[in-house]
Amino acid sequence: MRSVKPKLTTRGVLLSPALFALALLPRLAAAQEFEDVQPSTGILALKQQGSFFIGGNAHAVPDPYAGVGAGARPGNSMINQMYVQFQKPARSNNLPPIVFVHGCCLSSKTWETTPDGRMGWYEYFTRNGFDTYMADQVGRARSGFDALHYQKVRYDRDAAEFTDDGTGAGCVNGASPPGPNPAGCLAPGDARGNPVFPALPGKTGTANPSILIATDMFAWNVFRYGPPCTAPCGAFASPPTIEPWPDEQFPMETVLPGGSQTFFKQVIPDLSASLGTFGPNAADIRPTPQRMAVLARKLGGAILVGHSQSSSFPTKAALQDPTGVRGIIQLETGCFLPGPGGTLTDADVETLAKIPMLIIEGDHYTTGNPPVPQARPVSPCPEEIAAIRAADGDITYVHLPEVPAIGTGNSHMFMQDHNNLKIADLIIDWIKHHVRARRED
Numbered sequence: 001m002r003s004v005k006p007k008l009t010t011r012g013v014l015l016s017p018a019l020f021a022l023a024l025l026p027r028l029a030a031a032q033e034f035e036d037v038q039p040s041t042g043i044l045a046l047k048q049q050g051s052f053f054i055g056g057n058a059h060a061v062p063d064p065y066a067g068v069g070a071g072a073r074p075g076n077s078m079i080n081q082m083y084v085q086f087q088k089p090a091r092s093n094n095l096p097p098i099v100f101v102h103g104c105c106l107s108s109k110t111w112e113t114t115p116d117g118r119m120g121w122y123e124y125f126t127r128n129g130f131d132t133y134m135a136d137q138v139g140r141a142r143s144g145f146d147a148l149h150y151q152k153v154r155y156d157r158d159a160a161e162f163t164d165d166g167t168g169a170g171c172v173n174g175a176s177p178p179g180p181n182p183a184g185c186l187a188p189g190d191a192r193g194n195p196v197f198p199a200l201p202g203k204t205g206t207a208n209p210s211i212l213i214a215t216d217m218f219a220w221n222v223f224r225y226g227p228p229c230t231a232p233c234g235a236f237a238s239p240p241t242i243e244p245w246p247d248e249q250f251p252m253e254t255v256l257p258g259g260s261q262t263f264f265k266q267v268i269p270d271l272s273a274s275l276g277t278f279g280p281n282a283a284d285i286r287p288t289p290q291r292m293a294v295l296a297r298k299l300g301g302a303i304l305v306g307h308s309q310s311s312s313f314p315t316k317a318a319l320q321d322p323t324g325v326r327g328i329i330q331l332e333t334g335c336f337l338p339g340p341g342g343t344l345t346d347a348d349v350e351t352l353a354k355i356p357m358l359i360i361e362g363d364h365y366t367t368g369n370p371p372v373p374q375a376r377p378v379s380p381c382p383e384e385i386a387a388i389r390a391a392d393g394d395i396t397y398v399h400l401p402e403v404p405a406i407g408t409g410n411s412h413m414f415m416q417d418h419n420n421l422k423i424a425d426l427i428i429d430w431i432k433h434h435v436r437a438r439r440e441d
Contacts, residue, residue, distance in 0.1 A: 056081030093129025103308030353393030
């Protein structure tokens with residue numbers, strides 16, 4: 001497979017005075033540790049860089065709420081916006097812009113400087129001539145989240161715990177110990193007229209949305225740095241009981257005890273982990289796919305890239321509005337089962353058959369308990385691929401260990417693995433052969 005080399009030369013590239021001055025400075029890309037950042041060789045010539053939001057709506061915040069201080073005032077707050085950061089190279093390759101969206105427990109940091117300080121895809125794709133965009137999922141990182149859900153529940157519980165009908169019965173409303181409230185207690189939200197966050201699926205009563213806190217053990221197993229750990233273990237275990245795969249491509253010095261452990265600094269709480277839906281057409285409480293479709297349309301066409309938790313988002317975006325979706329790239333699963341009993345209808349398949357699709361999966365998948373290694377990931381991808389190809393669609397599946405130029409040992413986070421730029425080259429090569437160039441301005 002033909003490899004695309006990074007454009008690190010400044011020959012023939014003109015910079016504005018401001019960009020030229022900035023380009024002379026060492027590249028201090030955002031890494032977890034300042035000392036880890038490795039300087040790039042050559043100037044990164046940009047035409048523009050910036051940021052903006054897609055979507056968002058005002059949400060009424062009543063007053064008062066317990067514990068927020070005397071300065072609290074009623075008003076509106078903005079929710080459901082999607083933060084987008086971008087940079088455009090001075091010299092374009094005339095291919096559609098590319099939009100990266102991170103997965104669970106992460107942010108756009110995923111695509112920036114790697115934990116050990118090497119060049120990430122955000123810079124690399126820009127150096128290869130792409131207008132490059134990174135979006136923080138709605139409800140995550142710089143996009144913010146709807147804190148009112150949590151404040152409502154807190155207020156309802158606090159008020160109920162100390163309020164009764166005058167009989168002196170203690171009101172517990174979800175407090176410890178759990179159980180039904182004594183007679184005379186107000187149910188959360190009743191009588192006071194305060195809106196209550198709806199019950200989550202399978203639960204009753206007032207409940208906060210779950211917050212997924214990704215521990216080092218969670219990251220170890222999900223990101224496949226080594227054989228799955230079922231006992232208490234992790235980088236911070238004492239004594240550590242973890243060993244990486246012998247051919248592991250991830251920079252393990254940023255994970256293992258005795259190293260910098262800087263990888264864990266990019267792992268953040270996932271406040272929307274339980275709020276999404278997994279079908280391609282169902283209404284999604286997290287509106288990120290819809291925002292991605294809007295962004296693609298505003299850009300005049302874009303290639304959408306999702307990873308892990310967001311790997312299905314480009315597909316969901318295209319099924320909501322395919323107008324601007326020029327390509328779909330799914331990193332680490334994201335497939336749907338077509339046909340009766342599945343989640344892809346025949347109409348969905350026809351829509352996706354009009355958009356080039358690329359699916360990439362890494363190495364060392366296991367299934368079962370005790371874990372059994374799998375030659376290939378167990379997913380509905382084969383069925384989806386067959387259905388789209390039967391509809392004359394253009395869909396490519398890549399299992400990285402089967403690509404000689406890539407080799408074995410790629411983790412779930414292969415955009416940060418030691419061979420991350422080789423994988424980027426593979427993606428760029430696919431785009432050049434499968435995605436139409438954009439029209440000349």
